[in-house]
Amino acid sequence: MKEKTIFKMNGFAALVIAVLCIGFGLFLIVGNTVMAEKIAGIVLFILGLILATSLTIVQPNQAKVLTFFGTYMGVIREQGLWATIPFTFKRSVSLRVTNFNSEKLKVNDLEGNPVEIAAVVVYKVSDAAKALFDVENYEKFIQIQSETGIRHIASRYAYDSLDNGDHTLTLRRNSDEVAEVLVHDLQSRLNVAGVDVIEARIMHLAYSSEIAAAMLQRQQAQAVLSARKVIVDGAVGLVKAAIDQLTEQEIVDLDEEKKAQMVNNLMVAIVSEKGTQPIINTGSIY
Secondary structure (H helix, E strand, C coil), X not given: CCCCECCCEEHHHHHHHHHHHHHHHHHHHHHCCCHHHHHHHHHHHHHHHHHHHCEEEECCCEEEEXXXXXXXXXXXXXXXXXXXXXXXXXXXXXXXXXXXXXXCEEEECCCCCEEEEEEEEEEEECCHHHHHHCXXXXXXXXXXXXXXXXXXXXXXXXXXXXXXXXXXXXXXXXHHHHHHXXXXXXXXXXXXXXXXXXXXXXXXXXXXXXXXXXXXXXXXXXXXXXXXXXXXXXXXXXXHHHHHHHHHCCCCCCCHHHHHHHHHHHHHHHHCCCCCCCCCCCCCCC
């Protein structure tokens, strides 16, 4: 089923003609005793009623889908008052941009961790005929397929990666990339309903309540380890620079044992979380 245009004409002209036919027909029926004129009046009255059934009003950003005794005839998209095929059944379909907010869904991510996820889907109907005739209820269809797509995407990615250098896509760190994948997935599901997916984006993402505390501790531990690594890397660079500078400028002659002792003291002073108490060596009086 595909959307196609249908014959239509200016509705105001048809309305005037219908009113004239009905009015003049009533005049001939009521105001004359001649049978031929009464029959002509009945014919005009019936023609006016038939023409009136062809009238339809199309609102802005709306489409009217017309069927004639069960046969799909076409669609009117242009706003205004139109006259078309008489005795057609007219159904309205909104072409406005609409958003759908999914419920919070509990899904297992790629690593098997239960997470809560919800998304907002922005869409519009692009083919009114498909929306009405190819699916039972296109709004309900969009809702169910959107939740199915969200579950599918959430199970393909991990909530987060413990390794900051890992370039694997995750739900938390790569929201834009995941949103793009979600749009393509939903579009493939909703093509049958004549719907264009404009945007789909995760609006809620969290670990499920039963593992939230444990995952918070893991994140805190990972943050501490990452901070320690940065501190140690910086301390090693500072110690190396200090020893190289002392050696190049010949300030003091350090053997391997003194270098090792100096490295130990500097590393403790730099890495330690608490303030260090220096011990001043003034030399020996003997």
